[in-house]
Amino acid sequence: MMANYSARICPLNTNLFGNGAFPAATKFQASFATFHEVWNGSLQEVSKNRRLSTNIVANAEFTRRSRKKPVVPKRKNAISKDIPVSRKPASGVTTDAHDQNKVKGERDVNDLDASEVNQKSQGAQHVAITGGKKNSQVAAASRFTKDIKRDVVDSRIAGSGAEVSERVKSQETQDNQKMQDAEDLHAAIKQKETEELLKEHNLKKEKAEARRQDLESLAKENSLHNKLFFYPIIANAGQEIEIFLNGSITALANEPTVLIMGAFNDWKWNSFNMELQKSELNGDWWTCKLFIPKQTYKIDFVFFNGGEVYENNDRKDFSIAVEGGMDKQSFEDFLLEEKHRELERFGAEHAEREREAAEWRRVEEENAAKEADRAEAKKQVAERREQTRQVMQMAVKSVDGLWCIEPVDFKGGDRVKLYYNRSSRPLAFCSEVWIHGGYNNWIDALTIVQKLSYDSAENGDWWTVDVVVPEQAFMLDWVFADGPPGSAKVYDNNSYRDFHAIVPKSIPEDLFWVEEEQRIYLKLLHERREREDSARKKAEKLELLKAERKEKTMTLFRQSQKHIFYTEPSKVEAGNSVTVFYNPSNTVLNGKSEVWFRCSFNRWTHRLGVLPPQRMIPADNGSHVKATVKVPLDAYMMDFVFSERGDEHGGLYDNRNGMDYHVAVVGGVLREPPMHIVHIAVEMAPVAKVGGLADVVTSLSRAVQELGHNAEIICPKYDCLDYSKVRVFFSCILLLQLMCFIHHRQLSESSN
Numbered sequence: 001m002m003a004n005y006s007a008r009i010c011p012l013n014t015n016l017f018g019n020g021a022f023p024a025a026t027k028f029q030a031s032f033a034t035f036h037e038v039w040n041g042s043l044q045e046v047s048k049n050r051r052l053s054t055n056i057v058a059n060a061e062f063t064r065r066s067r068k069k070p071v072v073p074k075r076k077n078a079i080s081k082d083i084p085v086s087r088k089p090a091s092g093v094t095t096d097a098h099d100q101n102k103v104k105g106e107r108d109v110n111d112l113d114a115s116e117v118n119q120k121s122q123g124a125q126h127v128a129i130t131g132g133k134k135n136s137q138v139a140a141a142s143r144f145t146k147d148i149k150r151d152v153v154d155s156r157i158a159g160s161g162a163e164v165s166e167r168v169k170s171q172e173t174q175d176n177q178k179m180q181d182a183e184d185l186h187a188a189i190k191q192k193e194t195e196e197l198l199k200e201h202n203l204k205k206e207k208a209e210a211r212r213q214d215l216e217s218l219a220k221e222n223s224l225h226n227k228l229f230f231y232p233i234i235a236n237a238g239q240e241i242e243i244f245l246n247g248s249i250t251a252l253a254n255e256p257t258v259l260i261m262g263a264f265n266d267w268k269w270n271s272f273n274m275e276l277q278k279s280e281l282n283g284d285w286w287t288c289k290l291f292i293p294k295q296t297y298k299i300d301f302v303f304f305n306g307g308e309v310y311e312n313n314d315r316k317d318f319s320i321a322v323e324g325g326m327d328k329q330s331f332e333d334f335l336l337e338e339k340h341r342e343l344e345r346f347g348a349e350h351a352e353r354e355r356e357a358a359e360w361r362r363v364e365e366e367n368a369a370k371e372a373d374r375a376e377a378k379k380q381v382a383e384r385r386e387q388t389r390q391v392m393q394m395a396v397k398s399v400d401g402l403w404c405i406e407p408v409d410f411k412g413g414d415r416v417k418l419y420y421n422r423s424s425r426p427l428a429f430c431s432e433v434w435i436h437g438g439y440n441n442w443i444d445a446l447t448i449v450q451k452l453s454y455d456s457a458e459n460g461d462w463w464t465v466d467v468v469v470p471e472q473a474f475m476l477d478w479v480f481a482d483g484p485p486g487s488a489k490v491y492d493n494n495s496y497r498d499f500h501a502i503v504p505k506s507i508p509e510d511l512f513w514v515e516e517e518q519r520i521y522l523k524l525l526h527e528r529r530e531r532e533d534s535a536r537k538k539a540e541k542l543e544l545l546k547a548e549r550k551e552k553t554m555t556l557f558r559q560s561q562k563h564i565f566y567t568e569p570s571k572v573e574a575g576n577s578v579t580v581f582y583n584p585s586n587t588v589l590n591g592k593s594e595v596w597f598r599c600s601f602n603r604w605t606h607r608l609g610v611l612p613p614q615r616m617i618p619a620d621n622g623s624h625v626k627a628t629v630k631v632p633l634d635a636y637m638m639d640f641v642f643s644e645r646g647d648e649h650g651g652l653y654d655n656r657n658g659m660d661y662h663v664a665v666v667g668g669v670l671r672e673p674p675m676h677i678v679h680i681a682v683e684m685a686p687v688a689k690v691g692g693l694a695d696v697v698t699s700l701s702r703a704v705q706e707l708g709h710n711a712e713i714i715c716p717k718y719d720c721l722d723y724s725k726v727r728v729f730f731s732c733i734l735l736l737q738l739m740c741f742i743h744h745r746q747l748s749e750s751s752n
Contacts, residue, residue: 211231214231215231215244215281216281216282218231218233218244219244219281219282219283219285220282222246223246223282223283224249225249226246227245227246227249227250227311227313227318228243228244228245228246228318229244230242230243230244230320231244234323235292235299235320235321235322235323236292236322236323236324237292237293237294237295237296237297237322237323237324237325237326238292238293238294238324238325239291239292240289240290240291240292241289241290241292241320242287242288242289242290243260243276243287243288243289243290243301243320244279244281244285244286244287245258245260245276245285245286245287245303245311246283246284246285247284247285247286248283248284250303250311251309251310251311252303252304252305252309252311253284255305255309257275257305257306258275258276258286258303258304258305259273259274259275259276259303259304259305259306260272260273260274260275260276260288260290260301260302260303261273261301261302261303261304262299262300262301262302262318263300263301264292264293264295264296264298264299264300265295265296265297265298265300265328265331266298266300267300268331268335269295269331269335270293272290272301274288274290275288276288276303292322292325293325294325294326295325295326295331295334296322296325296326297321297322297325297326297327297328297331298319298320298321298322299319299320299322300317300318300319301317301318301319302317302318303318332607333632333633336632336633336634336669337633339633339634339669340575340633340669343669369528370525373521373524373525373528374521376520376524377517377518377520377521377524378517380520381513381516381517381520384441384443384516385513387441388440388441388443388475391441391475391477391500392475392500392502394497394500395475395500395501395502396500396501396502397501397502397504398501401421401460402420402421402425403418403419403420403421403499404418404419405417405418405419405501406419408504409504409505410469410503410504410505411469411503411504411505411506412469412470412471412472412473412503412505412506412507413468413469413470413471414468414469415466415467415468415469416466416467416469417464417465417466417467418435418464418465418466418467419455419458419462419463419464420433420435420452420462420463420464420465420480421460421461421462421463422461422463422480422492423460423461425480425492426490426491426492427480427481427482427490427492428461430482430490431482432451432452432482432483433451433452433463433480433481433482434449434450434451434452434480434481434482434483434484434488435448435449435450435451435452435465435467435478435479435480435481436448436449436478436479436480436481436485436488437449437467437476437477437478437479438476438477438478439469439470439472439473439474439475439476439477440472440473440474440475440477440512441475441477442477443516444470446485447470448467448468448478449484449485450465450466450467451465451484452464452465452480453465469503472507472512472515473503473506474502474503474506474507474509474512475500475501475502475503475506476500476501476503477498477499477500478498478499479491479492479493479494479498479499480492480493480499546706555570558570563583563586564582564583564586564587565580565581565582565583565661566580566581567579567580567581567663568581571666572631572638572663572664572665572666573631573665573666573667574631574632574633574634574635574636574665574666574667574668574669575631575632575633575667575668576630576631577628577629577630577631578628578629578631578638579626579627579628580597580599580626580627580628580629580640581619581621581624581625581626582595582597582616582624582625582626582627582642583622583623583624584623584625584642584654585623587642587654588652588653588654589642589643589644589652589654592644592652594615594616594644594645594646595615595616595625595642595643595644596613596614596615596616596642596643596644596645596646596650597613597614597615597616597627597629597640597642598610598611598613598614598640598641598642598643598650599611599614599629599638599639599640600639600640601631601632601635601636601637601638601639601665602634602635602636602637602639602670602672603637603639603662604639604660606632606634606635607634608632611629613643613646613650614627614629614646615627615646616642631665632668633668633669634668634669634670635665635668635670636664636665636668636670636671636672637662637663637664637665637672638662638663638664638665639660639661639662640660640661641653641654641655641656641660641661642654642655671708672708674708674709674710675709675710676709676710676712677701677704677709677710677711677712678711678712678713678714679697679700679701679711679712679713679714680713680714680715681693681694681697681713681714681715682715682716683697683715684697684698684713684715685697685698686698686722686725687721687722687723687725688715688716688718688720688721688722697713698713701713
């Protein structure tokens, strides 16, 4: 810091004071030397404690920045506007010696007399002002005065360092004690961890020794008569077991390699295959480790040598019962849930593949359709171009005495005047004359429809009209009539050849036909897409209508049975519970004291068999009774009857006159096996249709197919059959031929 002051003072001494020319400057230098010595002493005192010095400097900076300028009257020999004054802190705020020293330093600054600073800086300022120097020198003197004031404040604050040195030493002692306590605590924790690790190691060692002794004991017990044992002796689900095979008394004796192959739960789930290792036990013992999943109730396995030699426990296989896992029924449900998830995943993948295939087909069909549209556009353009070429041979610029166009040279977009002389023409006696026109051999039909006006300036019966030539025109086409389109009766069409005029400054004809081909192509593309959208919307509407009708039919069917039974929810879903409500007052069980519910699934063929009879309890709605049952995931049909007793015989039954009650189940992992339905008829629409029977046969077969069944139709092979209207008819023909062959053979055998 003093180096900075010296750097600032030296230029001032040399430039402003000039070799003792000013006595005030010499006096100032002497006073500054005394201040320099005092500052050095204070700085050495403060540097004894680095942390205290940092706090003091920070407090000094805080005090200097927070001071405000005092409001005092100006004096001639004082620079009071540059003296910073800090607001005094409120009493009772400080709580320790450090804060008290801070407040004391602020009081010293507040009590600082302006004359003390002025005494050190007055001489320099006076010399700068009276010497007649420039404004830059005055600014330098002002900055120097501010540095002096700051240093005086800092020197006074630094004096407070000695008063807190004892507190700093005490704080350091406390910090050292805390560090020592922390080190002692760390050492104690480390020692405790070491003891725990040692204890754990000893425990593992004891367990290993106990395990070794148990294995040796088990091996000794099973070495003569048993082919295997496992450890621990109780297999628990969710744990690992070790299987030991006594190779000396099995078919794998003296084999260099032994493998195990097996699965869980009666070979139904998670097969495994691994190689056994030679164990350290006495004898020919082979071992492997196997983890038992939590869903296991049984382990099934055999041993083999990797080839054709097997040890399968005399064809009975080896098995280990597992405790703590699922029971057999729960595992079956678990398998169904897994299958359900697998089917959902497969269904999603299949749907995605179908979507991608449909998208690919759509793109291919779209490309093929675009090519067809492009070919059709080229064909139409070629035909129109040839027709236009023939008409162009009759096109002229004018016909003397009949019609003309002014100006003679015009182009597309220009306004021209067309003159027409109707004398001796079909419109000679008509009150009005209209022009019906187009361009390029009427390529856009009528584009010009205007009324002509009589031109009295011309000799003869001349009529005129202003016409705007179409932009793409290279030939104009028109006829004259006695009225607008739709009301005209008399025409002048140049003897059925129409009138044609060449456009002198037209666009190139080849360019027009290229643009015309693109226009026709886009038109065909737009029309085709509109037809496809219309067909798609019609198909979607038809599918929606079918679904609504099907749902409505099922609803009506359920409502028709509601006076006897109904379910909640009305749509039975696999994996959920359903409540069956039954009204015995409308059945043969009317007046019976008890009603029992007997239920099964999938047309009474479900793996669970017939569920135990369930006594139905009264419901809240009048005479109904109810029973609740859980629908398995592999159900597609719910089957049930009602009886008056719950014993084996059941007494009187309500089985819907021997047809039983059936409710379809949705969302299951299984689907009802489809039936194979064959219709034998004499006609079938649309291949052989005479009356209404043909429509009935076709519609009924389609309805059966929509239900998921297979349907076939057998009909006579008429010579008039239209095979082009049938997608797949070969199977029907083959079946018909087979039946004819069988019939012919039966006739031959009977005749013999």
